[in-house]
Amino acid sequence: MTNTTAQLTLDRVKPGDTLPELSHEVTATTVILGAMASRDWRPMHHDYKFAVERQGVQDIFLNTPNQGAWFERYLTDWTGPKGRIGRVVFRMTSPVFPGDTMVYNATVKDVSTDGTGCGWVTLDVSLTVDGKPKTTCEARVALPVSDDDNPWDRRAERWTP
Numbered sequence: 001m002t003n004t005t006a007q008l009t010l011d012r013v014k015p016g017d018t019l020p021e022l023s024h025e026v027t028a029t030t031v032i033l034g035a036m037a038s039r040d041w042r043p044m045h046h047d048y049k050f051a052v053e054r055q056g057v058q059d060i061f062l063n064t065p066n067q068g069a070w071f072e073r074y075l076t077d078w079t080g081p082k083g084r085i086g087r088v089v090f091r092m093t094s095p096v097f098p099g100d101t102m103v104y105n106a107t108v109k110d111v112s113t114d115g116t117g118c119g120w121v122t123l124d125v126s127l128t129v130d131g132k133p134k135t136t137c138e139a140r141v142a143l144p145v146s147d148d149d150n151p152w153d154r155r156a157e158r159w160t161p
Contacts, residue, residue: 009143013108028059031062047060067090074125075088086161090135090138091137118154123137142154142161
């Protein structure tokens, strides 16, 4: 199978650029499969009664690794196959429940090349539901500086996320 995803290169990105929005309707399956995939068996991520009665929330809710995976998907959908995440730091402020529509948006904060020639993009990313911030994120992603560059080939002192 041929990969038809266009590869983004550093020269096509500048501070202030916005990424295309990603929207996803959250279901109970979204929440439960994310918890299962990360082996998070805590009941607030699969047991409605426990979540409501013991945790005092309206429903089961996305766990931290599930949210992290959605941030990674959002970023790598944008970068293409050679984009490589160097660092992601996020802060959850409110739960995401079944019935919510998660909306991911991002703005390019900085574009640079490090001393080894690796291209970097720093992004401010947000996860909102109904326009309200649920999780904020800062990400640093390596992009190829040319068509023949590949951040995944960088090792040791050439990889400084």
